[in-house]
Amino acid sequence: MTEATLYARVNEEVLQSLDPPTRRYWMVIAGLAAVFGLGVAAYTYQLFMGMGVAGIGHPVGWGVYIVNFVFWVGIAHSGTLISAVLYLFRVRWRTAIYRAAEAMTVFAVMTAGLFPLIHLGRVWVMLWMIPIPNARHLWPNFKSPLMWDVVAVSTYFTVSSLFFYLGLIPDIAAVRDRSTGIRRTVYGILSLGWQNRYEQWRHYARAYVAFACLATPLVISVHSVVSWDFAMSVLPGWHTTIFPPYFVAGAIHSGLAMVITLLIPIRKWLRLERLVTLKHFEGMAQMLVFMGLIMTYSYGTEAFAAWYSGNKFEHQFSAWRAFGPLGPLFWGMVFCNCVVPMVFFFKRARTNLTVLMVGSLLVNVGMYLERFVLIITSTAHDFLPTAWGSYAPTIVELTITVAAFAWFFMLFLLFAKHLPAVAIMEMKEQALGATHGGNGHG
Amino acid sequence: MAELGVVRGSFDSMASVEAAARALKEQGVRSYEVYAPVLHHASMEEAMPRRGSFVRFFSTAGGLAGVAIGLGMCVLSSRLYNLVTGGKPPVSLVPFVVVGFECTILFACLATAASLVYFARLRPLAPPPEYDPAYSADRFGLHVRHEAGEGAGIAELLVSHGALEVVSQEAGDA
Numbered sequence: 001m002t003e004a005t006l007y008a009r010v011n012e013e014v015l016q017s018l019d020p021p022t023r024r025y026w027m028v029i030a031g032l033a034a035v036f037g038l039g040v041a042a043y044t045y046q047l048f049m050g051m052g053v054a055g056i057g058h059p060v061g062w063g064v065y066i067v068n069f070v071f072w073v074g075i076a077h078s079g080t081l082i083s084a085v086l087y088l089f090r091v092r093w094r095t096a097i098y099r100a101a102e103a104m105t106v107f108a109v110m111t112a113g114l115f116p117l118i119h120l121g122r123v124w125v126m127l128w129m130i131p132i133p134n135a136r137h138l139w140p141n142f143k144s145p146l147m148w149d150v151v152a153v154s155t156y157f158t159v160s161s162l163f164f165y166l167g168l169i170p171d172i173a174a175v176r177d178r179s180t181g182i183r184r185t186v187y188g189i190l191s192l193g194w195q196n197r198y199e200q201w202r203h204y205a206r207a208y209v210a211f212a213c214l215a216t217p218l219v220i221s222v223h224s225v226v227s228w229d230f231a232m233s234v235l236p237g238w239h240t241t242i243f244p245p246y247f248v249a250g251a252i253h254s255g256l257a258m259v260i261t262l263l264i265p266i267r268k269w270l271r272l273e274r275l276v277t278l279k280h281f282e283g284m285a286q287m288l289v290f291m292g293l294i295m296t297y298s299y300g301t302e303a304f305a306a307w308y309s310g311n312k313f314e315h316q317f318s319a320w321r322a323f324g325p326l327g328p329l330f331w332g333m334v335f336c337n338c339v340v341p342m343v344f345f346f347k348r349a350r351t352n353l354t355v356l357m358v359g360s361l362l363v364n365v366g367m368y369l370e371r372f373v374l375i376i377t378s379t380a381h382d383f384l385p386t387a388w389g390s391y392a393p394t395i396v397e398l399t400i401t402v403a404a405f406a407w408f409f410m411l412f413l414l415f416a417k418h419l420p421a422v423a424i425m426e427m428k429e430q431a432l433g434a435t436h437g438g439n440g441h442g
Numbered sequence: 443m444a445e446l447g448v449v450r451g452s453f454d455s456m457a458s459v460e461a462a463a464r465a466l467k468e469q470g471v472r473s474y475e476v477y478a479p480v481l482h483h484a485s486m487e488e489a490m491p492r493r494g495s496f497v498r499f500f501s502t503a504g505g506l507a508g509v510a511i512g513l514g515m516c517v518l519s520s521r522l523y524n525l526v527t528g529g530k531p532p533v534s535l536v537p538f539v540v541v542g543f544e545c546t547i548l549f550a551c552l553a554t555a556a557s558l559v560y561f562a563r564l565r566p567l568a569p570p571p572e573y574d575p576a577y578s579a580d581r582f583g584l585h586v587r588h589e590a591g592e593g594a595g596i597a598e599l600l601v602s603h604g605a606l607e608v609v610s611q612e613a614g615d616a
Binding site for chain 1: 454455456475476477478479480481482486487490492493494495497498501505512515516519520522523527528530534537538540541543544545547548550551552554555557558559561562563564565566567568569570573575576577578579580581
């Protein structure tokens with residue numbers, strides 16, 4: 001097969017996924033938009049009634065809103081891992097899946113960013129976090145981990161959006177060149193007049209590598225900063241040095257699971273089976289095993305330190321977390337995050353899409369439980385028995401939580417049908433490399 | 443400056459367009475442009491009049507500006523609100539390193555993106571008429587600008603290096 005034929009085939013296979021969507025697609029989008037609308041209504045209700053309609057109070061001041069924030073930031077991380085870190089290590093199987101993973105990153109950070117604002121209550125005071133001259137002469141306290149978080153997450157959103165868009169430019173140009181009418185105009189604007197000229201490629205290649213090099217330490221720093229929201233406090237269960245690497249590992253674990261969960265149906269729906277193959281899923285499942293082992297080690301280290309240190313606060317807290325009223329959630333988290341991924345030690349499980357789908361869904365559930373257990377239990381059961389309490393989310397919090405999932409899936413579905421979900425240019429390079437030994441991107 | 447003619451060759455492989463570009467360079471031709479549906483191989487840069495990029499310089503400059511902006515923002519805002527909070531003195535460099543680091547990455551990326559837009563001349567406009575939509579699909583292009591009377595020789599060179607189609611336009615042609 002000639003080089004040109006190979007390129008034409010890749011072009012055709014990816015671009016056919018952008019054929020006009022069916023009525024069923026728009027009905028699904030409408031359904032997700034309706035659920036999101038319910039969330040907006042619940043939030044509006046909270047805005048008018050006050051934070052009393054949420055279940056948070058004393059002693060649990062951080063409820064599912066913060067759980068959702070940490071969960072969605074975590075989901076975002078593996079997108080950058082797949083697009084930047086695996087790119088720098090020249091991992092070939094990333095090519096077919098990194099675009100979807102990057103889109104997931106951007107949408108997950110957008111979702112995550114909503115929750116600190118929802119949790120604020122009086123959302124208009126968010127302006128106080130921006131260092132601008134003001135009549136009160138109040139300035140942000142940059143010594144607080146919460147302000148580090150504002151800087152880190154907003155940086156992460158900006159960088160991951162730019163990285164996502166940068167990768168898309170040549171592919172949007174390919175869509176533009178096959179489109180007509182209004183679609184051609186819109187894709188023409190989005191492609192920034194890209195012409196595939198050498199003069200553009202030589203700068204593009206350098207910029208792409210620079211972005212990958214910058215995004216790699218960023219992804220590690222952002223979840224470390226998120227973990228410091230907890231670890232910089234003195235609460236039992238939170239005040240531990242293992243949190244930054246443990247949070248980074250957890251983020252990658254949950255994000256990988258979400259990529260698998262999204263890609264299995266998308267691949268079938270967009271007829272991308274020839275580009276996104278079982279080999280790609282196998283690579284992700286192997287990484288899931290690796291991250292599952294790191295998670296198991298982290299949980300074990302936490303429990304061991306609590307027991308062997310002799311710190312009675314840590315000790316009683318650890319025992320309560322595992323065997324108290326929230327114990328089933330703790331053991332559910334251990335099962336989903338540590339036991340389930342071990343199934344993928346077996347090749348038959350790694351190459352079976354049903355097992356992969358069930359396994360990745362369970363890891364998603366496990367990671368949500370982990371965020372819940374981690375955030376709720378420490379504030380519910382700290383030093384003084386007289387200050388102990390409990391927490392259960394209200395219907396308002398649950399509605400907003402479900403709406404966040406609808407919002408995320410709606411954005412992802414809109415992306416999958418309107419922008420190339422597989423990187424056309426890099427797939428061409430990879431296809432050529434497979435047949436002619438080409439040297440690949442960058 | 444005198445008006446130039448242009449020869450446009452269309453190729454079906456990176457190797458043949460690279461060989462044609464190399465031959466042009468060896469003949470002393472300086473005004474040509476390659477179009478490709480994929481990122482060129484490293485060896486292509488040797489066949490082109492210009493190589494390398496200043497983008498990384500801007501990434502570094504952006505990063506250095508970012509660390510200064512991040513630390514400066516923290517120091518200035520803590521000087522304006524000169525109270526001990528969290529048991530730390532108003533100007534505490536250790537916590538400010540986190541903000542400085544994030545701003546380093548942020549400004550390095552913004553500078554990288556801005557320099558790419560500038561150097562690659564990215565504008566939300568339609569491509570010029572000489573651009574062939576097949577360049578984003580499966581075709582490579584080599585457009586050569588030349589003085590009057592040189593078109594035939596260049597067209598012959600492109601054909602001899604595997605051009606599938608060659609279109610010549612002399613200076614002054616519509």
